[in-house]
Amino acid sequence: MLISRQWIESLMSPAGGETMSDEAFGDAVTSLGLEVEGVTRFGDDLRTVVVAEVRGIEPHPNADKLRLVDVFDGERTIKVVCGAPNVPESGGKIAFARLGSVLPGGFEIGAREIRGVHSEGMICAEEELGIGPDGDGIMVLPSDWQPGTPLPEAVPGIADTIFELGITPNRPDALGHVGVAADLAVKLGRSLQPPDASLADVPAAEGLVSLEAPQRCGRYIGRTFEGAQVGDSPLWMRVRLHRLGLRPINNVVDVTNYVLMLWGQPLHAFDRAKLSEGRVVVRLAADGEPMTTLDGAELKLAASDLVIADAQRPQALAGVMGGQDSGVEAGATTLLLETAWFEPGFVRASARRHGLNTDSSYRFERGVDFGARLQGACATAEQLLCTLAGARVTGGVEVGGQVPPTPTITLREARVLALLGMAIPRAEIHRVLTGLEISLEPAGEAAWRCIPPTHRPDLTCEEDLIEELLRHYGLDRLPSTPSLPSEPPGMRVDPGQRAADATARLEDAVLDAMRAENLQEVLAFAFTDPADLEPFGVPADRTVKVTNPLRMQTSVMRTHMMPGLLRAGSVNVARHARAVRLCEVGRIYDWPEASQTFDGATAEVDALLPRERRRAAFFLCAGSREAAAYSGSSAATIAASVLSRLGARAAIRPARPAASWLHPGVQARVEVDGVAVGEVGEVHPDLMAQFDFPEGVRGYYGELWLESLRADHVARHQALPRFPSTSRDLSLEIPIRTPASAVTDALARAEAKAEHAQDGPRLAQGDTAGGAIEIVEDYRGAGVPEGHRALLLRLHYRAPGRSVTDDEVQALHGAVVQAAVAALCADVPSIRVR
Amino acid sequence: MLRRVSDDVTEALRAEQQRFEAALAEVNDADALYELQVQFIGKKGSVSKLRGRMGKLAPEERKAFGMAFNEVKKAIEASLEGKHRAIKTLQREADLGRFEDLTMADTMSPVGSIHPVTRTRRQLSRVFRKLGFDVVDGPHVEHELYNFDKLNIPADHPARDMQDTFFVNGPAGETDSNLVLRTHTSPVQIRTMLGRKPPIRIVAMGTVFRKDDDPTHSPMFHQIEGLCVDEHVTMADLKTTLYRFVGAFFETDLKVRLRPSFFPFVEPGAEFDMECPFCPKDDAGAKLPDCGVCKGSQWVELGGAGMVHPKVLQACDIDPQEHSGWAFGFGIDRMAMLLHEITKLGLLFDGDARFLEQFPC
Numbered sequence A: 001m002l003i004s005r006q007w008i009e010s011l012m013s014p015a016g017g018e019t020m021s022d023e024a025f026g027d028a029v030t031s032l033g034l035e036v037e038g039v040t041r042f043g044d045d046l047r048t049v050v051v052a053e054v055r056g057i058e059p060h061p062n063a064d065k066l067r068l069v070d071v072f073d074g075e076r077t078i079k080v081v082c083g084a085p086n087v088p089e090s091g092g093k094i095a096f097a098r099l100g101s102v103l104p105g106g107f108e109i110g111a112r113e114i115r116g117v118h119s120e121g122m123i124c125a126e127e128e129l130g131i132g133p134d135g136d137g138i139m140v141l142p143s144d145w146q147p148g149t150p151l152p153e154a155v156p157g158i159a160d161t162i163f164e165l166g167i168t169p170n171r172p173d174a175l176g177h178v179g180v181a182a183d184l185a186v187k188l189g190r191s192l193q194p195p196d197a198s199l200a201d202v203p204a205a206e207g208l209v210s211l212e213a214p215q216r217c218g219r220y221i222g223r224t225f226e227g228a229q230v231g232d233s234p235l236w237m238r239v240r241l242h243r244l245g246l247r248p249i250n251n252v253v254d255v256t257n258y259v260l261m262l263w264g265q266p267l268h269a270f271d272r273a274k275l276s277e278g279r280v281v282v283r284l285a286a287d288g289e290p291m292t293t294l295d296g297a298e299l300k301l302a303a304s305d306l307v308i309a310d311a312q313r314p315q316a317l318a319g320v321m322g323g324q325d326s327g328v329e330a331g332a333t334t335l336l337l338e339t340a341w342f343e344p345g346f347v348r349a350s351a352r353r354h355g356l357n358t359d360s361s362y363r364f365e366r367g368v369d370f371g372a373r374l375q376g377a378c379a380t381a382e383q384l385l386c387t388l389a390g391a392r393v394t395g396g397v398e399v400g401g402q403v404p405p406t407p408t409i410t411l412r413e414a415r416v417l418a419l420l421g422m423a424i425p426r427a428e429i430h431r432v433l434t435g436l437e438i439s440l441e442p443a444g445e446a447a448w449r450c451i452p453p454t455h456r457p458d459l460t461c462e463e464d465l466i467e468e469l470l471r472h473y474g475l476d477r478l479p480s481t482p483s484l485p486s487e488p489p490g491m492r493v494d495p496g497q498r499a500a501d502a503t504a505r506l507e508d509a510v511l512d513a514m515r516a517e518n519l520q521e522v523l524a525f526a527f528t529d530p531a532d533l534e535p536f537g538v539p540a541d542r543t544v545k546v547t548n549p550l551r552m553q554t555s556v557m558r559t560h561m562m563p564g565l566l567r568a569g570s571v572n573v574a575r576h577a578r579a580v581r582l583c584e585v586g587r588i589y590d591w592p593e594a595s596q597t598f599d600g601a602t603a604e605v606d607a608l609l610p611r612e613r614r615r616a617a618f619f620l621c622a623g624s625r626e627a628a629a630y631s632g633s634s635a636a637t638i639a640a641s642v643l644s645r646l647g648a649r650a651a652i653r654p655a656r657p658a659a660s661w662l663h664p665g666v667q668a669r670v671e672v673d674g675v676a677v678g679e680v681g682e683v684h685p686d687l688m689a690q691f692d693f694p695e696g697v698r699g700y701y702g703e704l705w706l707e708s709l710r711a712d713h714v715a716r717h718q719a720l721p722r723f724p725s726t727s728r729d730l731s732l733e734i735p736i737r738t739p740a741s742a743v744t745d746a747l748a749r750a751e752a753k754a755e756h757a758q759d760g761p762r763l764a765q766g767d768t769a770g771g772a773i774e775i776v777e778d779y780r781g782a783g784v785p786e787g788h789r790a791l792l793l794r795l796h797y798r799a800p801g802r803s804v805t806d807d808e809v810q811a812l813h814g815a816v817v818q819a820a821v822a823a824l825c826a827d828v829p830s831i832r833v834r
Numbered sequence B: 001m002l003r004r005v006s007d008d009v010t011e012a013l014r015a016e017q018q019r020f021e022a023a024l025a026e027v028n029d030a031d032a033l034y035e036l037q038v039q040f041i042g043k044k045g046s047v048s049k050l051r052g053r054m055g056k057l058a059p060e061e062r063k064a065f066g067m068a069f070n071e072v073k074k075a076i077e078a079s080l081e082g083k084h085r086a087i088k089t090l091q092r093e094a095d096l097g098r099f100e101d102l103t104m105a106d107t108m109s110p111v112g113s114i115h116p117v118t119r120t121r122r123q124l125s126r127v128f129r130k131l132g133f134d135v136v137d138g139p140h141v142e143h144e145l146y147n148f149d150k151l152n153i154p155a156d157h158p159a160r161d162m163q164d165t166f167f168v169n170g171p172a173g174e175t176d177s178n179l180v181l182r183t184h185t186s187p188v189q190i191r192t193m194l195g196r197k198p199p200i201r202i203v204a205m206g207t208v209f210r211k212d213d214d215p216t217h218s219p220m221f222h223q224i225e226g227l228c229v230d231e232h233v234t235m236a237d238l239k240t241t242l243y244r245f246v247g248a249f250f251e252t253d254l255k256v257r258l259r260p261s262f263f264p265f266v267e268p269g270a271e272f273d274m275e276c277p278f279c280p281k282d283d284a285g286a287k288l289p290d291c292g293v294c295k296g297s298q299w300v301e302l303g304g305a306g307m308v309h310p311k312v313l314q315a316c317d318i319d320p321q322e323h324s325g326w327a328f329g330f331g332i333d334r335m336a337m338l339l340h341e342i343t344k345l346g347l348l349f350d351g352d353a354r355f356l357e358q359f360p361c
């Protein structure tokens, strides 16, 4: 909201506060929680614009549309060329910018030749002085103004400082100048000087207002006027509204806007002649009842909309916007002025329902005063309509409905200390609360019974009053005295916290491990385009959808990590030619097939929420078609390395079932101790195309499922082998598509089942770097049948407590190979020992 | 005069020695040298074989031959040893003569990195753990009950407009599911107060969502929120904790300032600023006014804070007359941007490797 420094000052006494700098004034306002978001100083450069008198007009010798005007500026008469059509006759007053004036926008007034005639200075329009909207013609000033008077002196609002305040929703009282001045007066030790709030004594207007929905309208003052002359408002009013960002319309509408800015109270003026039977009914709309608003929108009303109707149809959506039919335009002479209080929640509902956010609804939904300020607003409007529009008050009526109860709050001095950690002197408590119009009477020792004023609906409990005290006493005075936690931190053992800590450590460990693999962490959006998720096989009815997304691309919560990485990868490939190595630790979302069970205090709510699972994912791409630095194995190796840093030994096994988002021939499942914990492989070429990678560029992907992993692995020492290992080689011919892991698994199983002497040799990690079963060579070519390959394997044997003999190793090896090959051949008969 | 047998053998010995010397001259690597050793003085070497003929000598000749044999063998061994040393020396010199241009080493291959927001989260987490806080998080999809209602933000109140909310359909596609993408980390406060008994000292950190997308607002961003509930917890304690946090985080003494403000879940509510740690300084250590962060004001706005509203405590079954609490919160993304001098918010989320690689440590 914009506030005028000058207006605020005029509402406080003693006067003379102008000596305070704008900066100090702004700091004081901010210190009250009314945050200053912008400051603009206006009009200081307009002192050389003065009131001047027209002394004569003659046509321009060389131009039809221009005239030569003799202007008396209080000191001398000057000839000025002017093109405006509305220059007043001799004796009329205009605003004249003297030679050397600099107008807003940096436009400097110099002496000029205009079509061969010398001209010194300029006759000004409001817009040229930055004090009004673009109009037609120059300003014509009242003829009794004294020539030579600087314009900012004649019209006080011209030179002013305008502050933009961010008013939080709890402070409807500060949505008008009176409210800001009242708060500030207490801060500055001055007092509020409110405008005259007395209403004219007029006959009761029986039947003017019927209140049919008293639960929705707490108070309604209707005042009738006759003899109004609708026209322009005086300059001071126009300037004030312009400075506050409002467009002057006509004197009647301007008065309601002026009062809105003064008291924070929205008013509405009806052209009473256009109201059927000249009266209003405050009632609920009929479902589907039509209404056209002031700005021409056709509304279809709902049964819970409150309307101000005449005898026949709605003329205003209560508290939101007036209707087109009864708006005050030129020619209106009889008026009905509405000053009312409407129930905030329903105003908000109506405004939202019809998509109308107006100055009026903004204030009503936050809660305007239903007490003294409401009446003050009515009184100011009435006075101004009489003085500015020449209207006569002819009658009035006030009806009352249901208003919120006024709370009585007990404030204890001890509670102030307990909450703030700081005592506030009793005298100060008294001064601040009474200054804020909170009535208080003693309630026992060091306690008061307080009743807040009706313009502060936010004050409902003791803490609210303590905040008022703190705001005015000053947050800077809070001492640095920490209260110690009653138990030393770290002594509590909360099982939930243990789990949370373990999860956090796991995420940290996985991320650090991925970084060690030279992957770069990205943060992708948790929501994405539904089309991106189609390949990942989560049925649409199990995806978590955003009801009101910004756009399609953010309309569904991701069910897989790959799209985010592909999106980022694609952006990188488009921007530069480097290798792309990205990773992310994040969540995926879905509605689980079976309902989940929860325990603990939040179980009931948790059962209503979708499932969120944590994933660590990575993506590799060489960046161009030529570079083939990566393969599916690169992804598998990274997954295994990351797991090894968690203390887990990865096994890469055939994916079953195959993932449709990965290349059908280049993918695998990642297992730890026989349990699937992730997947790796080449990104399906169709997906690469879908994400706009250049043709032929390959991407590789891997992910680990954090719910299946454990942080905090504690390694257990095992005794070092004291005797050398012995190895035996085995060459097997297998089909190309038979995974090597099938062979090694079969050998390991056969060895586990074989007969062993108590202290005899076992298949074991050898003295080389490989495992117990090493793959030494993967040979394809001459000597191997079509579609097959020869795997050369090396099996290491060792006995824990002694050296082994060749014979016993040979016996075990022979048995293992025989059993393993027999098992393999049951599935794939073409496997044979070479 | 008869030639004695011993003369013949001794001659053969000398001949072998000469042959050896000639061959040795041709040798220049360790393998050839070993071969030579085997050829002459190995078990079946030509010199060793001559020793076998000693048995055919007259006893009186044996001694002289024996001496000659040993003399020759020693000489050969000495030559071998000498040659061995010479070869080693040559090899070492040749090895030291190698040159490799290390200035051409690949120093540009991609290096792993941690996102600046994650880095900042970790730093915050370290500092708050040190100050005695537990670090917690909660679900991203929340119920309005926790995201709004229990935080004293009723359904028909304009305070709900302070945050543009993404709503989430229910499992059957219903749009009135009362589910939202959490607009702040505050529902974690509620979850914690429902699940634990005071004393409570936690920070909640994580991803939050608001329906907002422009150069300075991302629809997804990150927040941290602190909560302390105990007996005798005061606003002065809040201010002191913020002061300690800021000092620990920036490792320098920085003032903290509170300004009154409004957040529905605290009362009294405030915004908190810290003394600007980014101001450039002159040689004497005095702050210079041309600071891009605080614009010379010396203060940087951080976030919101206040005493937990009694209605919030009550909503979590905590008696506000027995326990009091404070809470604070601020944005992690902005903190990360300040710390790393990142100028555009969009850079945090589009995943450009050239941006990411700037944060390798």
Ligand SMILES: [Zn+2]
Binding pocket: B276, B277, B278, B279, B280, B291, B292, B293, B294, B295, B296, B298, B299
């Ligand atoms: Zn600074």
